[in-house]
Amino acid sequence: MSLRQRDIEQWMRHRYLPQELKRRVLKAERYHWAVTIGVNERMFMENLPEDLQRDIRRHLFELVKKVSIFNLMDDHVLDVVCEKLKQKIYIEGSEIFHVGGPVEKMIFIVRGKLEIINHDGSGGHLCEGDVCGEELLAWFLEHSSMSKDGSRIKTSGQCLISSRTVRCLSNVEAFSLSAADLEEVTSNPLVHGAISEGAI
Numbered sequence: 001m002s003l004r005q006r007d008i009e010q011w012m013r014h015r016y017l018p019q020e021l022k023r024r025v026l027k028a029e030r031y032h033w034a035v036t037i038g039v040n041e042r043m044f045m046e047n048l049p050e051d052l053q054r055d056i057r058r059h060l061f062e063l064v065k066k067v068s069i070f071n072l073m074d075d076h077v078l079d080v081v082c083e084k085l086k087q088k089i090y091i092e093g094s095e096i097f098h099v100g101g102p103v104e105k106m107i108f109i110v111r112g113k114l115e116i117i118n119h120d121g122s123g124g125h126l127c128e129g130d131v132c133g134e135e136l137l138a139w140f141l142e143h144s145s146m147s148k149d150g151s152r153i154k155t156s157g158q159c160l161i162s163s164r165t166v167r168c169l170s171n172v173e174a175f176s177l178s179a180a181d182l183e184e185v186t187s188n189p190l191v192h193g194a195i196s197e198g199a200i
Contacts, residue, residue, distance in 0.1 A: 003035050017078040018110070024091065031171045032089045046112060061175065063108050066131050084181035090172040095165065096132065103160040104179045106133040112172030136160055140182060180197045 008029055012022050037156070045053050058075065061082040065071045075083075088107065090096065097103060099119050115125040126132055139160040177185075 001038065002032070004038075005029065012103055014060050017109045024118070028089065028091045031091055033171050035089060036087075054079055057085075061085055061108070063110070063131075064175075066129060081177070081185050084185055085177055088176040090168045090174065092168055094168045094169070094172070097162040097166040098165060099162055099165050100160050103133055103136050103139075103162050104155040106136055106177045106182065108175040108177075110173040110175065112170060112174075113169040115167050115169050117167070119163045123129065125169070132166055136179060136182060137186075140179070140186060 005026070008025065009022075012025060012193070016027070021050055038153060046054065057079065061078075064078060064081060064085070071194075085108070090112070096114070101118075109126055109128055109130050109132065111128055114132065116124045116126060
């Protein structure tokens with residue numbers, strides 16, 4: 001960790017980052033190290049046998065079933081979804097969504113607390129086990145069409161606009177599913193079949 005911090009500090013000096021940005025980078029890096037203990041999980045997983053990768057993902061991503069449509073899908077379909085999830089680290093004060101901005105991902109919260117501020121001023125909180133950006137899945141399915149081969153094609157030039165601001169009240173560990181990966185996942189014949197059978 002000391003060696004990595006030294007490299008990061010050299011890089012920040014090289015890029016002339018202001019003091020406040022340096023502070024935030026170091027805070028994020030310390031939290032990332034605490035969560036991962038310095039292991040690049042994605043690279044580590046890629047070197048394991050495929051069946052072992054699958055079983056580890058099923059263990060790590062149990063909380064994906066919190067999303068109603070995913071809860072109705074079988075393990076093979078969930079495996080397709082879990083292959084696309086990426087670990088995300090946010091530090092206290094980070095803004096994940098803001099009113100009027102695009103919703104470009106779904107966030108599955110593993111640890112930490114978030115604050116929601118709706119466009120009308122009302123609010124709420126999210127914490128471990130909650131999902132943020134779930135509306136992106138329903139929106140995508142509503143704004144896509146079926147191709148001749150049965151896959152889904154997103155209507156070009158459109159994106160979901162957030163009606164709320166979501167901000168981290170603490171450091172947050174999460175898994176993220178990007179809009180692009182969600183588009184690819186819902187185009188998969190297995191997932192499309194589950195949707196056609198009334199999962200949504």
